[in-house]
Amino acid sequence: MKDHEILERTRTIVIDAIAQNMHLYGITASAGRLYGLLFFSDKPLTLDEMKEALGMSKTSMSVAVRSLLDLNMVEKVWVKGERKDLYAIKDDWYECFFDYFTIKWQTAIAMNSSAMEKSIAKLQKLIAEPETSEEIREQAFIDIKKLEERLDYYDWQNRLIDSFETKEILNFVPIEKKKD
C-alpha cells in the first residue's frame, strides 16, 4: 500500500519535471506528461490507456501522441492480435535529440536562408539599376553584407546539424558509460 504510493510518487516527480521542460522541443506540457508516462511504462499503451492514466480526452491523447510521433519521440508498435494502435517511447534518446534539430531547426534555417537569398537577389537587381540613387545603393550594399554574414552563420548551423544527423558529433562528444 504505502510502497506502491512511493513508487508512484517518485514517478510523478520525474514526469512533472519532464513535462515542464518539454517546451524546449516545442511540445505542449500535456504531451510531455504523456511522454513521461510512456517513459515508465513497461509496455506499449493504447489511446484508451493513456486517456485513463492521464484523465484526459481521447482526442487530446490522439493529438499529443501525434506531436510526439512527428518528433520521432514515440513510435507505433504492432502487436499480434491487438486491434488498437499501440505506442511506445523511442528509447534512443540521442537519436531523438538529433532528430529534433533535423526536423525543426533545419526547416527553420531553410526558411530564413531562402528569404535572405531572395532579398539579396532583389537588392543586387536594385543596385544594378542605373536610376537607383547613390544613397539607396549604399544602403543596399550594407543590407547585402549583413545578409551574407547571416547566411554564413546558417551554413555553420547546418553543418553542425549535419554532424548530428550523421552522428559524427559522437566522435567529438562521445557517449560514455558512467561507472556503476
Added chain:
Amino acid sequence: MKDHEILERTRTIVIDAIAQNMHLYGITASAGRLYGLLFFSDKPLTLDEMKEALGMSKTSMSVAVRSLLDLNMVEKVWVKGERKDLYAIKDDWYECFFDYFTIKWQTAIAMNSSAMEKSIAKLQKLIAEPETSEEIREQAFIDIKKLEERLDYYDWQNRLIDSFETKEILNFVPIEKKKD
C-alpha cells in the same frame, strides 16, 4: 520613392521569416520582429523608436526587449548625452546560439536531473526497507535503471553544451568564411 520601397520590402521579407522561426528560442513572434528590426538598424534604438517602428505599445516593447536581453540576443548600449535606454543586436550569432543552450537547456537539464536523482534516492531507500514487497522492489530496480540511463543521457547533453560554452565545438565544426 520606388527604390526605398524595394529596400523596405526586402527587409520585411527577412524580418517576417526571422519572426516566424523565433519560437525555436522560446521567444514570441513580436520579439522576433523586434530582433529583425534591430538586425537591420544601423544604430541602437530606444523603446520609443521601436514602438514607432512596429506600431506597438511601449509596454510590449519593454517586455520584448527584455526577453531578448535574457537570451543575450540584444544588449543595452550606452551613448553619451542620451537619456533614454538604447538597445542594439548582439552581432556574434555564434555566441548567441551557444548562450541559448547554456541559458535554457542547461537549466532544464539540471531540473530534470535533480528530479531523477531525488527519485533514485527514494527508490533505493524503498529497496533497503525490509518490509518492502518483492514485487515493488523489482519494479523499483527497473525504474532506477531507467533513470540512470536517462541521467547518462543528460550527462552527455551537458558535455555537448559545455563544448558550446567553451567554443571547443568550433574545433569540430569550424566557422568557414564563404568565398565571395
Added chain:
DNA sequence: TGGTTTGTACAGTTATTTCTGTACGTAAAA
C-alpha cells in the same frame, strides 16, 4: 527642492492555444 521624463508593474482586454464531446470515416468482426 519641485517638475519632467523614462521604464515597468499591474489590471483589464483581446487573441491564441488547448482541451472536450460529438460526429463520422474506416476497418475489423460477426
Added chain:
DNA sequence: TTTTACGTACAGAAATAACTGTACAAACCA
C-alpha cells in the same frame, strides 16, 4: 452483409498568453 469498435476532424468551451493603457517609482534636470 450488418454490426461494432477505433481514431481523428471539427466546432465550441475553457484556459493561457499576448497586448494595451494607466499609474507609479526612479532617475534626471532645473
